[in-house]
Amino acid sequence: MLIYLVRLITNPAGALTAIHKKYGDFVQTRFFSKRLLFTSNPEHYEEIFNQEARGLLNRDSLYEAKKPMFGDGLFNSKGATWTNQRRLMQPMFTKQAIAEWHGIMLKEADKAAMRLKNDGITKVNISEELKLTIQSILIQVMFGQTKSSHSEELLMSAIDTIVKGLFPHLLTETLGKGILKRLFFLQNRRMEKAINQFVAYVDSKIDEIDPEGHDLISLMMQGRDRNGAHMSRELLRDEAVTLFLAGQDTTVNTLIWFFYLIGKNEAVHKRITSEIQSLDEDPLTPETIERLIYTKAALYETLRLYPQAIALSRDTAATITVGGKTVPLGTSVIMSLYATNRDGRWWERPNEFYPEHFLNGAVTQRHKYTFLPFGGGVHNCVGRHFAELEMMVIIATVLREIKIHVNEEIKPTVSITYKPERDVIVSITPATQAM
Ligand code: HEM
Structure with missing residues (x-):
């Protein structure tokens, strides 16, 4: 088992699959003094989530390491702070509430489609394009129209540095502060600087915010908790950092993998394009997008093969029971989503890109x-x-204009999210040209 635990650092997805293959759905072990439980069984997940709701499991042991970055933002807070924050934030993210930002998504997706379509350029770095698009959407949703593009550029580069530095930072904080800390000294310094820049930007935005505005920061400022209190400035900053860290890379990577997969699979690409074209010139509203059933299935299939969280982890705050077995207090519970997603018991073609996994009633089975x-x-x-x-707005807008072809093989790499090892370069032809 030790060898697999070490592999978790260098190749986490491979290690999770190997543990599942060798030991099955449920295995309890130790890494030095730490008790670990690995499970990849959906029934166990349900039991774990139910017990978490009763307070029997808590955030994982990375909690302290994440604190300097996420503060008390939703992603890393616990107890009453988390409950309060979740109550405040949830209404801003319902299906109805997010429709408010559909216009911003559409505008930025249009810009991306036009840049990609740009006559004469046939090879494009789609990774860069998608990152720029998602960042522009997030900045506008979060802060409204920004007044100076200079500070926006600074903000984007600060966010980049933070996202890149997150993984080495968590490694140094959890695995040992000695040698690793020295190894990543410069990167950690750069990240601290970037966080300070980000916080300074958020602070300046808070100062100039329209108290009746509809951007996220304004809405957060208007919100009140159960005692009628507003979010403090510190919490506003923590939530802003959290939303960027949780919402940027996850979405960018999923879109990159989506375009990569369809760029290598002509039949799926063709079906998606004709589904999108069947909308004719209808504007891409949240309602028309609901009609893109096959495209959505291909997006879910992308998330199955390349889940942004390959595992979820929690620590037990009491002795719990999973699958009829006792799991002691203080155990790190690791839910191996990656292994579940590639398990032949649940998926007809576990290692293939096969959107039918999400069609024709397969989900309900x-x-x-x-x-x-x-x-x-x-x-x-x-x-x-x-x-x-x-993601659906971007996919539909871009594929109305262009076709994507990918010739290279790209492997995933170790990080917080499950990202391609390098930027993906795609060949582009107009959507009207036959495939
Ligand atoms: C493809 C895109 C995304 C994926 C795959 C994704 C995935 C996830 C997953 C798996 C979790 C649960 C983590 C856990 O249980 O430990 C999570 C939580 C969270 N996500 Fe996302 N996410 C995405 C986009 C976003 C976006 C766009 C935002 C906000 C703008 C966001 C904000 C959050 C927050 C704040 C949490 C913590 C919730 C809590 O603990 O109450 N995510 N996300």
């Missing part, structure tokens, strides 16, 4: 926790509806 790209239980992704609408 599986346990509801078999596919958890946005997590589950009380800590499920608050940004799910936002991300889904945003």
